[in-house]
Amino acid sequence: MSRERYYLFKxxxxxxxxxxVEDSLRIVFDxxxxxxxxxxxxxxxxxxxxxxxxxPLRSTLEVNRRNFSLARTAGCDEIVTSCVTSxxxxxxxxxxxxxxxxxxxxxxVIHENRDRLSEMLKxxxxxxxxxxxxGCHYTKIFYEDVRVGGPEDPMLLDEIAVSLGAxxxxxxxxxxxxxxxxxxLLLDQEYCRDIALKKxxxxxxxxxxxxxxxxxxxxxxxxxxQPILEEETxxxxxxxxxxxxxxxxxxxxxxxxxxxxxxxxxxxDRVIERIRG
Amino acid sequence: MRRMAIGQEPxxxxxxxxxMEGIGLRRCLQCGRxxxxxxxxxxxxxxxxxxxxxxxxxxxxxxxxxxxLIWLCGxxxxxxxxxxxxxxxxxxxxxxxxxxxxxxxxxxxxxxIAERCGRSIWERxxxxxxxxxxxxxxxxxxxxxxxxxxxxxDSFLKRLGVDLS
Ligand code: SF4
Ligand code: SF4
Numbered sequence: 375m376s377r378e379r380y381y382l383f384k385x386x387x388x389x390x391x392x393x394x395v396e397d398s399l400r401i402v403f404d405x406x407x408x409x410x411x412x413x414x415x416x417x418x419x420x421x422x423x424x425x426x427x428x429x430p431l432r433s434t435l436e437v438n439r440r441n442f443s444l445a446r447t448a449g450c451d452e453i454v455t456s457c458v459t460s461x462x463x464x465x466x467x468x469x470x471x472x473x474x475x476x477x478x479x480x481x482x483v484i485h486e487n488r489d490r491l492s493e494m495l496k497x498x499x500x501x502x503x504x505x506x507x508x509g510c511h512y513t514k515i516f517y518e519d520v521r522v523g524g525p526e527d528p529m530l531l532d533e534i535a536v537s538l539g540a541x542x543x544x545x546x547x548x549x550x551x552x553x554x555x556x557x558x559l560l561l562d563q564e565y566c567r568d569i570a571l572k573k574x575x576x577x578x579x580x581x582x583x584x585x586x587x588x589x590x591x592x593x594x595x596x597x598x599x600q601p602i603l604e605e606e607t608x609x610x611x612x613x614x615x616x617x618x619x620x621x622x623x624x625x626x627x628x629x630x631x632x633x634x635x636x637x638x639x640x641x642x643d644r645v646i647e648r649i650r651g
Numbered sequence: 652m653r654r655m656a657i658g659q660e661p662x663x664x665x666x667x668x669x670x671m672e673g674i675g676l677r678r679c680l681q682c683g684r685x686x687x688x689x690x691x692x693x694x695x696x697x698x699x700x701x702x703x704x705x706x707x708x709x710x711x712x713x714x715x716x717x718x719x720l721i722w723l724c725g726x727x728x729x730x731x732x733x734x735x736x737x738x739x740x741x742x743x744x745x746x747x748x749x750x751x752x753x754x755x756x757x758x759x760x761x762x763x764i765a766e767r768c769g770r771s772i773w774e775r776x777x778x779x780x781x782x783x784x785x786x787x788x789x790x791x792x793x794x795x796x797x798x799x800x801x802x803x804x805d806s807f808l809k810r811l812g813v814d815l816s
Contacts, residue, residue, distance in 0.1 A: 384785065386777040386778040386779045386780075386785075387778075387779055389777060389779070389780075389784050389785035390777070390779035390780055390781045390784045390785075391779070391781065393784060393785070414787065414788055414791070415787060415788065415790075415791035415794075416787075417772065417776040417777065417787060417791070417795050418772055418776065418777045418778040418779075420772060420778060422768065422778050422779075423764070423765075423768045423769065423772070423778050424745075425726040425745070426726075426761065426764050426768070427722070427745070427748040427749070427752065427760070427761050427764075428761045428764050428765045428768060428769050428811075429769075429804070430749050430752075430753070430802070430803065430804075430807055431668070431669070431670065431749065432802045432803050433799060433802035433803060433804040433807065434802070435802060436798045436799065436801045436802030436804075437772075437795070437798055437799065437802065439798065440794070440795060440798040470669060510727040510728055510729070511728065513732070514727065514728035514729055514731060514732040515728050515731065517732050525732055526732075549729075550690065551690045551725060551727035551729070553690075553725075554725075555691075555725035555726070555727075556725065556726050557722070557760075557761070557764060558725055560763070560764045560767065560768070561763070561764070564694060565690070565691060565694050565695075565723075565725050568693070568694045569690045569693075569694065569725070572693075
């Protein structure tokens with residue numbers, strides 16, 4: 375990975391539902407001295423719709439031909455995405471367009487800088503037990519590109535969490551989808567409820583303080599379905615879900631408002647208080 | 652057992668899609684590893700990626716295109732990762748969905764989503780939008796519309812019944 379200037383590829387789910395997550399990523403990149411270009415002209419990759427069946431390949435190609443050209447105009451040969459579906463969609467479109475742009479995920483950049491990051495922390499995760507969930511579109515589509523661990527046992531978030539001082543706990547359904555299911559999320563959500571419940575029940579068994587995710591869709595699903603599932607099934611879940619960018623920004627000293635803690639449905643305020651002492 | 656249509660081209664357009672290049676559809680040995688790993692299968696008992704592959708290989712693509720099954724997949728790509736033969740039911744299903752819509756089937760499966768996300772990208776440049784959330788500046792939206800038109804998206808949305816005027 376060369377370190378010129380990344381084209382920061384923003385997520386439509388984060389933009390609409392957790393806008394402060396990308397602010398958190400900017401905070402972390404700024405502190406680390408990672409340079410990026412933040413382009414207001416960049417459109418959605420349309421990946422969520424593509425996997426829902428509402429964008430034909432041809433349309434998805436043209437949308438991203440435009441995005442790649444914007445990156446080039448900004449002098450960037452490398453794109454860093456905040457979403458794992460953008461990561462996979464851009465990689466797929468790059469292949470068909472025979473473009474040479476390189477695509478990375480934001481968590482990879484943080485992982486690469488984790489040693490330096492750990493020296494800059496204002497707070498640490500000492501005493502915090504967490505589980506990780508890696509997005510399927512990061513681990514399972516371009517599975518040969520999974521950098522840390524393997525597609526069946528991804529360790530990217532685990533290694534980031536350890537360098538931040540946390541204890542990472544294993545759970546049975548680590549490889550299971552979060553339940554987002556693309557079109558299912560926008561329709562009757564039966565898939566979402568069933569799979570999210572299976573995932574969260576497996577997580578609940580090991581009683582972690584936090585679920586650490588790196589995908590906007592996983593954050594949305596694991597966070598927002600908890601109150602719905604609790605009401606429908608009577609099972610008590612209440613496991614705070616946090617995105618790696620929010621967590622690292624918080625540990626660098628950002629306050630709960632700056633990371634957008636209020637946008638979460640699960641209560642992350644108590645664990646934030648514990649971390650901030 | 653019915654004879655497999657292996658080797659018969661073009662299986663109703665499936666293999667004409669560029670996404671099928673390098674996908675081991677014909678190499679499927681019906682081991683069922685995809686179905687065994689499939690979250691959608693655990694929710695919808697009638698759904699099975701292995702069976703979808705078999706239906707294609709046995710020449711029943713049009714039944715799949717007309718039916719509901721291909722719309723149950725959650726696009727998690729576990730089958731794509733785990734298939735021992737380099738097949739990718741997840742990719743094949745995406746190809747079938749597009750074929751179905753292009754032939755005028757299943758439009759009720761996506762109309763609502765297209766009305767929301769398709770319209771949102773056309774008007775604002777983002778799939779999802781809430782009040783006050785990020786959207787593209789007007790000039791970028793105009794430029795994006797040109798790219799979408801080059802990709803045939805305006806006529807695609809119109810065919811789904813989304814009115815862009
Ligand atoms: S895992 Fe692969 S080879 Fe096995 S049934 Fe599924 S598609 Fe066929
Ligand atoms: S991509 Fe679809 S068919 Fe494949 S395992 Fe996931 S839900 Fe099942």
